Amino acid sequence: MKFQVRMPGETEGRTVVVTAGAPAFEATLDDAVLTGEALEVRNGVWSLVGRDGRQIEVSVALQKDGSVRASAEGTLFGFELLDELTARALLTTGGRAAKKVRHVAAAMPGRVLRVLVGVGDRVTQGQPILVLEAMKMENEVKSPRDGVVASVESAAGQAVSQGDVLVRFEAGGE
Amino acid sequence: METFRSNPAPRLLIANRGEIAVRIIRACRDLGISPVAVYSEADRGALHVRLSDYAVAIGPPPARESYLVPERILAAAKSTGATLVHPGFGFLSENADFARKVEEAGLTWVGPAPASIAAMGSKTESRQRMIAAGVPVVPGMTTPAESAEEIAAFGRANGFPLLLKAAAGGGGKGMRVVRAEAEVGEAFLRTRSEAKSYFADDRVYAELLVEGSRHVEVQILGDKTGRVIALGERECSLQRRHQKVLEECPSAAVSPELRARMEEVAVAAGKAVNYVSAGTVEFLLAKDGRFFFLEMNTRIQVEHPVTEMVYGVDLVVEMIRIARGEPMSIREKPSPRGHAIQCRIYAEDPAHGFAPSPGRIRRLRRPQGPGIRVDSGVEDGDVVPLDYDPMVAKFIVWGQDRDEAFRRMKRALSEARVEGIETSIPFFLALLEDPDVVANSVSTQFLDDWKYEPRRPAEDVVAASVIAAALASMEEAKKRRPGSAAVPDGVGLSSWRNARACVGVRE
Numbered sequence: 001m002k003f004q005v006r007m008p009g010e011t012e013g014r015t016v017v018v019t020a021g022a023p024a025f026e027a028t029l030d031d032a033v034l035t036g037e038a039l040e041v042r043n044g045v046w047s048l049v050g051r052d053g054r055q056i057e058v059s060v061a062l063q064k065d066g067s068v069r070a071s072a073e074g075t076l077f078g079f080e081l082l083d084e085l086t087a088r089a090l091l092t093t094g095g096r097a098a099k100k101v102r103h104v105a106a107a108m109p110g111r112v113l114r115v116l117v118g119v120g121d122r123v124t125q126g127q128p129i130l131v132l133e134a135m136k137m138e139n140e141v142k143s144p145r146d147g148v149v150a151s152v153e154s155a156a157g158q159a160v161s162q163g164d165v166l167v168r169f170e171a172g173g174e
Numbered sequence: 175m176e177t178f179r180s181n182p183a184p185r186l187l188i189a190n191r192g193e194i195a196v197r198i199i200r201a202c203r204d205l206g207i208s209p210v211a212v213y214s215e216a217d218r219g220a221l222h223v224r225l226s227d228y229a230v231a232i233g234p235p236p237a238r239e240s241y242l243v244p245e246r247i248l249a250a251a252k253s254t255g256a257t258l259v260h261p262g263f264g265f266l267s268e269n270a271d272f273a274r275k276v277e278e279a280g281l282t283w284v285g286p287a288p289a290s291i292a293a294m295g296s297k298t299e300s301r302q303r304m305i306a307a308g309v310p311v312v313p314g315m316t317t318p319a320e321s322a323e324e325i326a327a328f329g330r331a332n333g334f335p336l337l338l339k340a341a342a343g344g345g346g347k348g349m350r351v352v353r354a355e356a357e358v359g360e361a362f363l364r365t366r367s368e369a370k371s372y373f374a375d376d377r378v379y380a381e382l383l384v385e386g387s388r389h390v391e392v393q394i395l396g397d398k399t400g401r402v403i404a405l406g407e408r409e410c411s412l413q414r415r416h417q418k419v420l421e422e423c424p425s426a427a428v429s430p431e432l433r434a435r436m437e438e439v440a441v442a443a444g445k446a447v448n449y450v451s452a453g454t455v456e457f458l459l460a461k462d463g464r465f466f467f468l469e470m471n472t473r474i475q476v477e478h479p480v481t482e483m484v485y486g487v488d489l490v491v492e493m494i495r496i497a498r499g500e501p502m503s504i505r506e507k508p509s510p511r512g513h514a515i516q517c518r519i520y521a522e523d524p525a526h527g528f529a530p531s532p533g534r535i536r537r538l539r540r541p542q543g544p545g546i547r548v549d550s551g552v553e554d555g556d557v558v559p560l561d562y563d564p565m566v567a568k569f570i571v572w573g574q575d576r577d578e579a580f581r582r583m584k585r586a587l588s589e590a591r592v593e594g595i596e597t598s599i600p601f602f603l604a605l606l607e608d609p610d611v612v613a614n615s616v617s618t619q620f621l622d623d624w625k626y627e628p629r630r631p632a633e634d635v636v637a638a639s640v641i642a643a644a645l646a647s648m649e650e651a652k653k654r655r656p657g658s659a660a661v662p663d664g665v666g667l668s669s670w671r672n673a674r675a676c677v678g679v680r681e
Contacts, residue, residue: 003644007636018644027641034637038645044593045537046642056638059537059593060646070639074588075631076525076600081643083651108530109560113367131364135521135530135564136347137415138368 004087006080016081101144103153103168106160110134114156117167121149129167130154141166181227183208186284186494187251188222190262191241192551193565194474195222198260201490210256212247214240216559221551228254235561238374241265244272248279258497260284260490264563267473268295284497286396286472290447294470297341298379304467307446309439312458312466314381322362325380326355332382338362340369341377348372349416351383384466386617388459389413390425392440393481395492396449397502404437405485406510408477412611414528414621419598420605421516423480426576426614427459436465443470451496452478452489458618476518476568479549483514483572512572513579517587519550519567521558523596524626532560536594541586545572545579548586558595566597576614580606604629 005014020026022038025048036050041057049055058072066082113131117123128140129149147169154166187210188198195211199222202209211226216235223229230250233240240246242265251259259276261267267285270292276283285291294300298318301311313332318341319325329336329352338361340348348369352361362378370376388411396402409425410418428436440455447470454475456468478489485508492502522528538554550567552558558566569586573579587603604626605611611620631639 001644001648003647005640014640016640016644018641018648021648022645025641025645027644029637029640032637034641038642040646040649042537044646045591046645048638048642050634050638054634056635058635058639058642059591060639060643061593062643062646062650068639068643070631070643071591071593072631072635072639074584074600074603075629075635077628077631077636077639079636079640079643081640081647083647107526108532110530133371134560135532136372136562137530137564138364139529 002084004080004082004084008078101169102171103165104129104141104144106132106141106162106164106166108132108134108139109161110139110159112154112156112158112160112166113138115152115154117149117152119149119151123147123149132160145169181208184258185210185228185254185256186258186260187212187247187254187256188226188260188262189241189247190260190265190267191217191220191222191562193549193568194262194264194476194551196225196551197549198262198490199225201488201494204488204491205494207258207494210250210254212241212250214561216561219556221553221556228256230254235559237265237562242374244269244275247272248275248281251276251279251281256281258282258284258494260494261473263471263473263476268471270295282497284451284493286447286449286451286453290449291472293447294453294472295342297339297343297469300470301467303446304443307442309443309446309467310465312381312384312468315379318377318379319362322359325352325362326358328380329355329358335383335385336380337383338365338378338380340365340373340375341379342373342375343369348378352380384458384460385619386461388425388427388616389418389456389468389618390428390436390459390465391454391456391475392436393478393489394440394444394449394453394455395487395489395496395502395504396444396451396453397496398450398499399501400448401502402441402444402449403502403504403507404440405481405487405508407433407436408480409614410477411616411618412605412621413618418477419518419621420602421477421480422576422579423484423514424510425459432463432465439465439467443467452493476565477516479547479568479570480514480516483547483570484510484512486511512574513576514570514572515579515583516568516570517583517602518565518598519569519590519592519602520598521564521566521595522598524598524601525596525628528598528601530560530564531596532558532564533595534558535566535592537591538593539589539591540567541569541589543585543589545582546586547571566595580612600628601626 002017014030017028025038026035039047046058061069066080068081069078110132113133115130117129123143124146127143129143130141132139150168150170185208186202188195199209209226210228211223212230212232213223214235232246259281266272270288273283273288336352338350350361350365365378366376390407392407393405407425409422412420443455452474454471457465458468459465521531523531534557540548547570552566571579571582573582587599
């Protein structure tokens with residue numbers, strides 16, 4: 001099976017072709033042929049032993065959108081892994097063109113302490129727009145973009161859940 | 175009538191949760207005392223509850239409706255027959271009124287006398303007491319500010335930057351740097367609001383911020399015979415948002431001569447308030463070797479284990495012994511041996527501005543082996559609630575010297591696995607590689623300017639991860655496909671598992 005891989009910060013995509021799966025894997029990453037033993041120790045935790053005996057324990061979490069979070073040997077990193085069919089489908093629909101952020105949602109559950117912007121305010125990227133209290137800390141929620149505030153969906157004192165929309169931006173408006 | 179057979183040992187109620195509650199439970203066990211837990215609705219299944227002999231519900235998740243309500247704690251002590259109360263750190267630990275109520279209820283408070291807490295608890299009063307005792311202090315306001323203008327005036331007279339602090343504060347909460355007069359208004363408002371929500375006391379004051387200084391603190395221990403000793407210092411300069419993240423004992427910046435002077439001043443500070451129990455005298459150590467009293471923490475501290483490792487004492491056990499009227503078990507003052515480091519593991523995402531990351535821990539591998547101690551309030555499968563401090567564990571290592579301790583901490587951090595929540599472990603792995611941290615050329619501002627860059631994985635680690643992800647994706651696709659070959663019964667189970675089933679060995 002063939003996959004397209006995109007590492008953050010790399011312009012060139014990579015390909016990985018798996019010709020044999022677990023437990024005795026064989027994969028071609030770009031031009032290199034890699035073989036060895038792969039064991040899923042538990043859900044998402046893999047131990048790979050290369051032909052030369054090199055052992056690497058990897059934890060991988062796959063998201064529906066193809067993004068992968070991996071951690072191994074004290075490092076934590078992300079990349080994108082798409083099987084060939086999905087990758088081709090995305091290509092024909094124009095890929096994932098940078099969507100303009102239309103709103104700011106709560107990244108965590110908490111309580112809104114103060115709202116620092118009002119409808120019609122012009123904000124710049126990085127500008128604090130409200131203060132959210134969670135886990136004993138006051139956290140400034142910053143604007144992800146330049147834009148004009150179309151609506152404020154939260155008020156001081158209000159409890160919010162993760163994903164709740166706090167502020168909406170006007171369409172376009174940069 | 176009791177549901178279960180009761181333990182005849184004396185009972186100690188722990189007015190706390192999480193990691194420190196578990197730490198105190200362990201001290202109780204070492205002393206043959208029966209631990210009593212209290213819990214909010216969010217903590218019913220928490221480790222500290224499951225490790226205790228008795229447990230009492232004290233209210234809804236918000237701390238101000240549970241862990242911060244003295245009456246609920248006292249009622250829990252009464253209903254379980256606890257005779258001792260240990261407050262841990264945070265919550266009611268430095269609340270003199272609560273300590274007084276505990277004593278008035280005929281219970282034993284595991285901590286200093288309420289009068290000592292009161293004297294040191296108000297930062298302005300403690301400064302006055304320390305000045306009277308000849309302890310050097312940083313220039314600052316001697317009474318809480320009535321208005322932002324009062325702070326601005328202090329700044330104009332003494333210069334900026336200032337540090338705004340909650341008068342009843344501690345633990346890095348309710349503090350804010352003010353760099354210029356224009357920032358005073360908003361900073362005053364926010365510090366007051368934080369002070370009110372954390373300490374139920376909105377009084378704030380300002381002091382001069384001595385930049386480039388270190389935070390070095392001395393552990394003291396006093397007993398009811400009037401003896402007060404100092405057990406060396408801890409280096410706590412690495413702080414983020416005024417919250418310590420990594421602590422060392424001893425400080426590589428402190429010579430034996432400086433240590434002796436700091437210990438002498440710390441003991442004098444303790445004696446000035448008739449100090450009994452474990453306490454910490456915090457100093458600001460300037461670049462030129464002068465040191466100033468910052469505040470005294472009249473409780474056990476988060477970083478106490480590094481002192482325990484280097485001085486071979488159990489501070490929590492000593493606190494309980496002392497509270498029961500026994501003299502401290504330390505006859506001769508011990509000498510420091512080796513070097514210890516602690517990293518506070520927070521449920522935070524260092525890659526996204528250290529945003530809180532509560533949730534269920536799907537997998538937890540604790541580091542183990544020589545020189546490593548893990549104090550934690552969670553285990554595999556536990557939920558880190560949103561309602562409390564995000565510290566989930568402390569990794570503490572000991573080494574013959576600082577180099578060995580550093581290598582061991584890196585071992586501990588790389589051995590650990592936490593999945594389901596984000597933690598500060600990757601942050602520490604990067605921090606321990608920093609040449610200034612390795613050389614100990616740091617100040618309390620060091621982390622303000624320090625940018626976290628995740629360590630980059632080696633090329634073979636990337637290759638292994640890509641292959642593992644591809645294999646995992648193929649496995650998933652296989653599972654989704656209907657009619658895919660399921661594993662037949664018994665196949666894939668190890669012969670070990672089968673053997674267990676046959677002979678009835680417990681898993």
